[in-house]
Amino acid sequence: xxxxxxxxxxxxxxxxxxxxxxxxxxxxxxxxxxxxxxxxxxxxxxxxxxxxxxxxxxxxxxxxxxxxxxxxxxxxxxxxxxxxxxxxxxxxxxxxxxxxxxxxxxxxxxxxxxxxxxxxxxxxxxxxxxxxxxxxxxxxxxxxxxxxxxxxxxxxxxxxx
Numbered sequence: 244x245x246x247x248x249x250x251x252x253x254x255x256x257x258x259x260x261x262x263x264x265x266x267x268x269x270x271x272x273x274x275x276x277x278x279x280x281x282x283x284x285x286x287x288x289x290x291x292x293x294x295x296x297x298x299x300x301x302x303x304x305x306x307x308x309x310x311x312x313x314x315x316x317x318x319x320x321x322x323x324x325x326x327x328x329x330x331x332x333x334x335x336x337x338x339x340x341x342x343x344x345x346x347x348x349x350x351x352x353x354x355x356x357x358x359x360x361x362x363x364x365x366x367x368x369x370x371x372x373x374x375x376x377x378x379x380x381x382x383x384x385x386x387x388x389x390x391x392x393x394x395x396x397x398x399x400x401x402x403x404x
Contacts, residue, residue, distance in 0.1 A: 248305030248334075250325040254314060255294035255383035256341050261391045262317055263289045269313035274299045291388045305335070315339055320383035324354070338381045348379045356380075 252275070258266070263286050270284055275297035277284045288295055299307065305325030314321045320341040326334050334352060339345040349357040356379045358372065366372050 245303035247301040247303055248326040249298075249300045250302050250305045250307060250323055251296060251298045252307050252310060252321055252323040253294050253296045253383050254310070254319055254321045255385050256318065256320040257387045257389055258289065258317070258319060259389045259391050263388070266295075266310070266313055266317075266319070269309040270297045270307070272309040273297075273302065273307040275307060275310060289386055289388070292385045294383050294385055306337075311337070311339070311345065315345065318342065320381075322381060322383060324350070336379060338378060340378075340381060346378060 254266070266289065267284055267286055275284065276282055276299065277288060277297065279298050279300075284295075284297060297307070297310070302325070307323060311321065311323065313319070318341045319339075321337075321339050323337045324334070325337075334350040334354070336348045336350055336356065337345050338348070349359075351357060356376065358375065362375075363372060366375055
């Protein structure tokens, strides 16, 4: 049996209306709920101008595997906070800004971001250290629901001016 931990995830960004059901399905596949008490999420939870938060107990590795993959494939920003599993791994925060790769940050049991001495040396400057901490504090933007025809039109406008 895999080492498990509780986790929460906050998701936002530009989402085509046709992707909403896929996002909810991914969250459901991970066992995510609207609250710690177990209320299920449905498509009505994704609303323009808000972010979506999901919670789950006993996730393998403390990750929302399906949800994180879906978000990364569709450019949806997220922040996941996971608890620790004694003897296996500590608490962490994972940030995905909607582009690039997800970035992992170690945390204390009090939800404070930890920067190891070796990482300070690697970052090299106070400016780089401050930028690293700013990234760790990233908050996903609220959802903007894009009608499916609008997304195609915007791509055409960018490609053809």
